[in-house]
Amino acid sequence: MSLDSTARRRMILGWFVNYMPTAWNRPWAGPNVTGWTDGQFYIDMARALERSSIDLIMLEDSSVVPENFGGTMEAEFKATVKAPKHDPLPLAAAIAAATTSLGIVTTMSTSLYPPHRIAQLQATLDQLSDGRAGWNVVTSFEDLAARNIGLDTLWEHDERYARADEYLRAVSSLWRAGAVPDARGRAVFEGRSFALDAPGTTPLVQRRPVLCQAGGSSSGMDFAAKWADLIVSVPSGIDAMKAYRDGIRRRAEAAGTDPDATKVLYMVTPILGESVAEAEDKEARMYSAEGDNFLRRLVQLSNIAEIDFAEYDLDAPIPEDATTNGAQSILEGMKKMTRGSSLREAMSGKGESTSLRLVGTPESVADEMEAAIDQVGGDGFLLFHGGGGLISRHYLDDVLDGLVPELQRRGLAQSGYGPGTFHDRLTNDTLRSTT
Ligand SMILES: Cc1cc2nc3c(=O)[nH]c(=O)nc-3n(C[C@H](O)[C@H](O)[C@H](O)COP(=O)(O)O)c2cc1C
Structure with a gap:
């Protein structure tokens, strides 16, 4: 079997997921609703994504249990929106061991981790996964999170991005230090320089992990365009999707980055049925x-x-x-x-906030995805089935056995992985199909 590439640009497909309880109080919850903590559901999921040649799995993280509803944590646990939740990093290592080609993106906050810890952990994941690590760079926004690092509140929004910019320069120097020893001298953050951790003393498999970001504000978009290989976003509707991507590309160009090397994914939650009416009925019940x-x-x-x-x-x-x-x-x-x-x-009837409402048969949803990417100009979609308490094997099958094969048949999604690292495969986005 060989990999042929054609001139057509393909969609990049990722899946965003929370290391939280899977569906537990709804149909097709499966037999083991309390077993999510062992990570096995998500490891199986990663294998299923790889069988379908999905580019990447992206693991969400945040470090607080909000108390906004009713002033306590009770509703959070009852509704399983943000809690209970485990740390995605050990899960990423288990996923790396169970797969060979899937990109693995983990979320870590520049406000909560010291730079040398992220440099070390991401370097380790990159080596463990043989060049498949990605980092979703977030700055955190919940003041509750500040308490975990001994502060009352986090820095102001734009200041968080200014810190993140200095932070990225520091971790980049630490990653370069494996190959260029004097780069370490430039690993300075808030006036302090770092000692080199052991994983940083060997070069990463990738030059650096794939950097992923979701800047929505003007300063967030500047930051994303300057640093990110992969941008995940939720602009609503075709016009907003196009405006967002054009804005990122303009900013990338101004920052001296190749706009074609910066991929933008839009978050969607396809709801699929054997007929449009069946899918609409599912949607009405879901929401x-x-x-x-x-x-x-x-x-x-x-x-x-x-x-x-x-x-x-x-x-x-x-x-x-x-x-x-x-x-x-x-x-x-x-x-x-x-x-x-x-x-x-x-x-009533309002679902997760997504970029496009995709409700129909695999064929009709593939039509809409194809038309959207043609109108917007690129680059792909981030699949998501809501936060905690919603994902099921049944939903995965709808997408992986229904929608993705339809996209593959049309030459819109890859049916095999190209050579190289996660980063190489992202930037090489001409269609690769097994023939
Ligand atoms: C698809 C997507 C995934 C995100 N994942 C996380 C996450 O795991 N943890 C987190 O703290 N923030 C996450 N965010 C929030 C972003 O980091 C960012 O704060 C948000 O998009 C608003 O942009 P701004 O910070 O430029 O205002 C995510 C946002 C999007 C659109």
Whole structure:
């Protein structure tokens, strides 16, 4: 079997997942709803992704259990939105041992880890996985997280990115130090230089791990365009997707980076059926404003907007005089949505925030993905089935046995991996198919 490449650019496909409970209070939860902690579901998932030639798995992380809904952690655990959760790094090592070609992206925060720890851990993962490590660079935004590092609040938004820029220069020097010993002298962060950790004394398999980022703000986009190989995003609709990608490419060019080497993925949650009607019915049930689903959604919104929705009457509009210290624009948007109806009604049928609503058969969804990438100009999609408590083998099968083969048949997705490292395969995005 040989790998042939054609001139057509393919979609890059990734899957974003939380190391949290899998589906447990919904259909097709599987027989072992409490067994998520051993990581086996996610290791099996990584193997399934690799069988389908998916480019990468991306493991989410955050370090707090929010208390926005009802002022306690109780609802978080009940709804399994952000907790309970395990650390993705050891899971990444187990996934590396169980796979050979899948890119493995782990999330680590520049606000919470000292630079030499990330340099060392990512170098180790890169060597363990033979050149398949990626780092999702986040700066953290929850003030609760600050307590874990002895602070009351985190740095201001733009200052977090300014620190992250200095941070990336420092870790890059540490990674270069394996090959260029005097690079270590430039590994300085906040006025302090670092001693070299052992994994940094041998060159990484990749020049550096694949750098992934999700800057949405102007300073975030500047940072992403300067540093990232892979950008994950959720602009809503084709026009916003195109504007986002064009903005990143302009910024990359201004920063002296090749825009074609910076890949942008859009987050989507395809809902698939044997007919469009069946898929729409599934969607309506998935996002109905009933019971556990509704609580989950409220907790999620409370986290995003920093509004305690536990204080509101769910069957009435949001009062016009309601205020928040958090995201004013989200509260104003919610008020508008509930005027003349109720919070419950306004939220009925609303799913995760994604770039495109993809609901239909494998064929109709592949049509929409193809049209979107053609209009936007590139580069691929980040699949996601919501946060904790939602993913099931049943959903994975819908996508991996239904949608992905349809994309492969059309020559839109790869049916085998190209040679080299994770980074090599990302930048070589002409279609590779097994023939
Ligand atoms: C697909 C995607 C995945 C993200 N994953 C994480 C994560 O695992 N941990 C985290 O703290 N933030 C995560 N974020 C938040 C981003 O790092 C970033 O803060 C957010 O996109 C807002 O952009 P801004 O910081 O430029 O305002 C993610 C964002 C997106 C769009």
